[in-house]
Amino acid sequence: MTQPLTSRLEGMLQAVYPTLDCAALAKDLLGAMVLAPDAPSPPAHQNQWDERDILLITYADTVQRDGEKPLVTLKHFLDDCLRDSINAVHILPFFPYSSDDGFAVMDYLVVNEAHGSWRDVEAIADDYRLMADLVINHMSARSRWFENFRKRVDPGRDYFFEGRPGDDLSQVVRPRTSPLLNAVQTEDGERHVWCTFSEDQVDLNFANPQVLMEFVAIIRQYLEHGVRIFRLDAVAFLWKEPGTPCIHLQQTHELIKILRLLIEHHTPDAVVITETNVPNRENLTYFGNANEAHAIYNFSLPPLLINTLIIGNCRHLKTWLMSMPPAQMGTTYLNFIASHDGIGLRPTDGLLDDEERQRLVNTMESFGGKVSYRRTPDGRDQPYEMNIALWNALSGTAEGGADHWQLQRYLCAHTIMLALEGIPAFYIHSLLATENDHSRVEHTGRFRSINRSQCQLDELEQALSDEHNHHGQVFHELKRLIAIRRKQPAFHPNATQFTLHLGLQLFGFWRQSMRRDQSLFCIHNISSETQTVALGDINLIGTDEWVDLLSGQAITDLTATLTLKPYQRLWLSNRA
Template sequence: MSQVLKSKLVSMLEAVYPALDCDFLAERLLTTMGLRPDQPPPPAHQSHWSESDVVLITYADTVQQGEEKPLATLHQFLNRHFSDSVSAVHILPFFPYSSDDGFSVMDYLAVNESHGGWEDIEAIAQDFKLMADLVVNHMSARSRWFENFRKRIDPGKDYFFEGNPGDDLSAVVRPRTSPVLTPVQTDDGERYVWCTFSEDQVDLNFANPQVLIEFAAIIRYYLERGVVIFRLDAVAFLWKEPGTSCIHLQQTHELIKILRLLMEHHSPDAVVITETNVPNRENLTYFGNANEAHAIYNFSLPPLLINTLVTGDCKHLKTWLMSMPPAQMGTTYLNFIASHDGIGMRPTDGLLTEEERQRFINTMNSFGGKVSYRRTPDGRDQPYEVNIALYDALKGTAGNGADHWQLQRFMCAHTVMLALEGIPAFYIHSLLATENDTARVEHTSRLRSINRSQWQLGDLERELDNPLSHHSKVCHELKRLIAIRRGQAAFHPNATQFTLHLGLKLFGFWRQSMRRDQSIFCIHNISDEIQQVALSDINLIGTDHWFDLISGMPIENLSGSITLKPYQSVWLSNRK
C-alpha cells in the first residue's frame, strides 16, 4: 500500500525535528487527525474561491439584543442583511479568554458561554463559510495548560516556551513594548516564559512535538464543527531561537506546511490564511511555493490606500501595486482596509518615508486616532499601528482637516478594494460605517477598543432603516457594489491585473477574466477635485460596447473623455 501522505509528512517533520523519530510522530499526527497513511491528496493548485466570495469579519458579540446569546443575534442579523452579499464569515475568537478581546485563549475547545455554544457556531456554518482563528502562537496565563505548567504536570508542563535572562535577545523583533520574558513562580522555582504580546499571553513551545499533536486535535475538532477557513493568528512568531530575530524562522514555515497538509487531507476544501502584520516582502513569503498559506492578508493595502485618499496622491499605492506579484493558482490575497486591530505601520516599511509616515499619523491623530507602539531591537519605541475607526480615518485630508467628502471618500476606498486582485474582506464596522468609540477606550483603557464597538440590535436596525443615516447610506451602497462585483468574471480573485498610469490624482488598474472574454478598467478619483479621464489613455477596444458597471451609463464616444467627481469611481466593462 502506498503511503505517500505519511512519507511527505515525515519529510516535513524531519525539517523541524531532526533529532526525533519522525516516523512515529507522523503516525501519531495521522491518527489524531483520523487520516490514513495513503489518504489521497486534494487537487493541486485548486482555487477555493470565485468572484462571488466576500468575507465579513466580526466579533461574536458585536450585535446584541437583551438576554439573547450574541451568536444567535449575530446569525439572525447576518441572514437578514447580508445573506446575498457575504459568502464567508470570520468570527473572531469566540472561546473563553482572559484578555485581548479573545486572543488570550483559555480553552480552545469551548465556546465562551456568554456568547453561546457550539450549536450556534455550527448553525452559522450552515449558512456561510465559517472562518475561525487558530490562535497558534500563545495561550492565556489563566489556561489549564499554563496552570499545569506552574504545577509541573502534564498536559502543559513543557507546553510553553522558556527563556533565560542571560540569552542573547538583542535581535528579537517585537510587536509590543513590554518585556519579552516574564518571570513566573512554579512548583520547582522561578522560570522565565516567553511573551511576545503580553504577560497574559504566553508563547507555546512547538519545539515540543506534543504541542503540535494537540493542535492537530484542535484543528480536527474545528473542522468537524464546520470551520473551513483557518486564520493562523500571529503565526510569524511561532518558532523561537535566542540569538535570532525569532520571526519568520524556517521552522515556522515548515510547521505551516504541516498544518496545511493535515487540514486539506482531512477536508479538501479547507483554507489556510496567515495573519502576518509585517513589511510587504516578508508577508509574501507565506505563500511558500503555493504550499503554505492559501491566502495572505494584504497588510500594506490599508495604510497605503488610506494615505492615498487623505493626501490625494496615489504615487505610493500605484508603485506598490505594480510590485505585487500575481498570486499563483491555488493562492490569493485577502484584501481588507479595516480590521479589529489598527492600521499597521510596519507594512509601510520601504513604501513610505519616515516623514510621510509621521504626516499620516498626525492626520489620523487629528481625526481622533491613537497610536500603539512596538520596541525595536535597539530599544527605541516605534509606531506599530494607528487605532481608529475607518469611517473617521477618512473624514478629511492631510493639512486641511475634516470636510464634507467623508462618505464619498469612504466609498471610494471600498470600491478600490472590491476591484483589486484577491478576495475582499469587510470588517463589520466598515459595512456599518461605525465611528470612533472613545467611550469604550475610556472604559477598557485599551486603544484598540476605539474600533471594537458593540451595537444594540434595535438601535442598529433603526439606523439601517433610516435613509438619511450615514450608516444606512454606506451599508446599502456597499451591498449594491458587492452585488455588481459578484457578477463579473474579471473580478475573480486570480484574474489578470495591470496598473494604469493616469497621473497622481487618478488610481487605475485593468482586470481581465481568465477566459479573456471580459475586461474592466477600474478608475478612481482619489482627490477632492474634479478629474478628466481621456479614454484614449486607457485604450478601450473600439469594436466592443463599453459601459460603467457602477452607474450603468454607456460610453458612447471612445475618443472623448469622462468626468469624475471627487472620489468617484468607474468600472468600465465590455460585458454585463
C-alpha cells in the same frame, strides 16, 4: 507517482525535529487527524474561489439582543441583512479568554458560554463558510495548561517557551514595548516565560512536538464543527531561537506546511490564511511555493490606501500595486481596509519614508485616533499601529482636515478594495460606518477598543434603514457595489490585473476574466479636485460596447474625455 502521505509528512517533520523519531510522530499526527497513512492527495486547486466570495469579519458579540445569545443574534443579522451580500464570515475568537478581547484563549475546545454554544457556531457554518482563529502562538496565563506549567505536571509542563535573562535577545523583533520575558513562580522555582504580546499571553513551545499534536487535535475538532477557513494568528512568531530575530524562522514555515498538508487531506475545500502583520516582502513569503498559506492578508493595503486618500496622491499605492506578484493558482490575497485590530505601520516599511509615515500618524491623531508603539531591537520605540474607526480615518485630508467629502472618500476606498486582485473582507464596523468609540477606550484602557463597539440589533436595523444618516447610506451603497462585483468574472480573485498610469490623482487598474471574455477598467479619482481622463489613453477596444457598471452610463465615444468629480469611481466594462 505521488509520494505517500506518511512519507511526505515525515520529510516535513524531519526539517523541524531532526533528532526525533519522525516516522512515529507522523503516525501519531495522522492518527490525531483520523487520516490513513496512504490517504490520497486532494485534487489540484480544490480550494477555489470566485468573484462571488465576500467575507465579513466580526466578533461573536458585536451585535446583541436582550435575552438572546450573541451567536444566535449574529445569525439573525447575517440572514436578515447580509445573506445576499456575503458568503463567508470570520467570527473572531469565540472561546473563553482572559484578555485581549479573545486572543488570550483559556480553552480552545469550548465556546464562550456568554456567546453561545457549538450548536450556534454550526448553525452559522451551515449557511456561510466559517472562518475561525487558530490562536497558535500563545495562550492565556490563566489557562489550565499554564496552571499545569506552574505545577510542573502534564498536560502543560513543557508547553510554554522559556528563556533566561542572560540570553541574547538583542535581535528579537517585537510588536510591543512590554517586557519579553516574564518571571513566574513554579513548583521548580522561578522560571522566565516568553511573552511576545503581553504577560497574559504566554508563547507556546513548538519545539515540544506534543504541542503540535495538541493543535492538530484542535484543528480536527474545528473541522468537525464546520470551520472551513483557518486564520493562523500571529504565526510569524511561532518558532523561537535566542540569538535570532525569532520571526519568520524556517521551522515556522515548515510547521505551516505540515498543518496545511493535514488540513487539506482531511477536508479538501478547507483554507489556511496566515495573519502576518509585517513588511510586504516578508508577508509574501507565506505563500511558500503554493504549499503554505492558501491566502495571505494584504496588510500593506490599509495604510497605503488611507494615506493615498488623505493626501490625494496615489504614487505609493501605484508603486506598491505594480510590485505585487500575481498570486499562483490555488493561492490568493485577502484584501481589507480595516479590522478588529488597528492599521499596522510595519507593512509600510520600504513603501513610506519616516516623514510620510509620521504625517499619516499625525493626521489620524487629529481625526481622533490613537497610536501604539513597538520596541525595536536597538531599544527605540516606533509607531506600530494606528487605532481609529475607518469612518473617522477618512473624514478629511492631511492638509485641510475634516471636510464634506467624507462619504464619497469612504465609498471610493471600498470601491478600490472590491476591485483589486484577491478576496474582499469587510470588518463589520466598516460596513456599518461606525465612529470612534472613545468611551469604550476609557472603559477598557486599550486603544484597540476604539473600533470594537457593540450594538443592539433593533437599534442597528433602524439606523441602517434610515437613508438620512451615513450608516444607512454607506451600508446600502456598499451592498450595491458588492452586488455588482459578484456578477463580474473579471473580478475573480485570480483574474489578470495590470496597473494603469493616469497621473497621481487617478488610481486605475485593468482586470481581465480568466476566459478573457470580460475586460474591466477600474478608475478612481482619489483627490478632492475634479479630474479628467481621456478614454483614448486607456485603449478601449473599439469593436466592443462599453458601460460604466457603477452608473449604468453607456460609453459611446471612445475618444471622449470623461470628467470625474472628487472621489468618483468608474468600472468600465465591455460586458454589461
